[in-house]
Amino acid sequence: MSFRTGLAAGAGGALAVLSVRHLGRRALGGVVQRLEKRLERAVRDLTAKAEQGGPLVKAALAGAKALYEGKSPFRALLSFGWTALKETLARIFGRGRRGKPTNIVEQTDIGAPRRLVYDQWTLFQEYPSFMKNVESVDQADETKLNWKAKIFWSRRTWESTITEQVPDRHIVWRSKGPKGHVDGTVSFHEPAPNLTRVLLVLEYHPVGLFERTGNLWRAQGRRARLELKHFSRHVMMRSLTRPDEIEGWRGEIRDGEIVTTPK
Incomplete structure (x- = not known):
């Protein structure tokens, strides 16, 4: 080859x-x-x-x-x-179902006159300055408030409507929100002069897995207790030092309607 x-x-x-x-x-x-x-x-x-x-x-x-x-x-x-x-x-x-409501009852005694404690409570827009979880409160009118709060790593928004408000006595509200809502009543009592007992009764309606899990662990009750302590401390440390500057809303609301306005 x-x-x-x-x-x-x-x-x-x-x-x-x-x-x-x-x-x-x-x-x-x-x-x-x-x-x-x-x-x-x-x-x-x-x-x-x-x-x-x-x-x-x-x-x-x-x-x-x-x-x-x-x-x-x-x-x-x-x-x-x-x-x-x-x-x-x-x-x-469950998925997407509304959980059973949780009843939360908390109270605290504050060494301050009842009128001063009540007036401070009605200044909702000041809440973010002393409460831990509340980020903002926008008061649209005397009966409507829009809230924004941070719960753990998540944010919650809801709208509350005051249905009844009697100065120095009690405030009743209902609310609505995409991730659960809280209906409640706060009342103000005077067991002794210059001593006010604040009684907070809440009915929490959770929506969603995260909220229902928190409901099981009673996390909402612990948060309500903590915020009530923050309010009490604010009254004792700030409001008592400038009582003349605390001008709360002293109108009266019945069935969601304003029946008397401050004079």
Whole structure:
């Protein structure tokens, strides 16, 4: 065999090998694409079935999807655990239903005249300056207030309507909000001269998983107790030092309507 003949044969063999490899890659690519499509269909089918399954089924699906998306086994395990927790809590507390109301009763005695304590209470827009969770209070009129508060890492907004207000006696309100609401009454009593007892009665209506969980742990009651302490401290440390500057609203409200206005 001549040198040219051998060279041609070698080139032909190399081309044949390259062709086989190219065809192999194409075939392998087709197999991979078919497998990916089957896997996508399987994930979709599992997702549809998981909607009818229990917490562990949904958690397992979350872990499988995490692995499918290229996450590490550790992160997939975290997805599994977190989904299991959320689904279990959702089963316990329900989804989208309103929880049972929680009744909260708190009281505090303040060493100050009842009129001064009452007047300070009616200055709602000052609340953010001494209460921990209240961020803002916008008083639209004598009966309507818009509140914004921070609860843990989340913010809450709601509107309250004063339905009854008698100076130095009591204030009754109703409220509404997307994440639960609080209806309540605060009354002012005078067990002794220059001693005022503030009695706060709340009915908390939670909405949503987070709110119902907090309801179970009585977190709202603890917050109400804490804010009442902040109010008491503010009266003792600030209001008593400048009583002439405390000008509360002394009108009267009945059935949501103003029946008397301050003179």
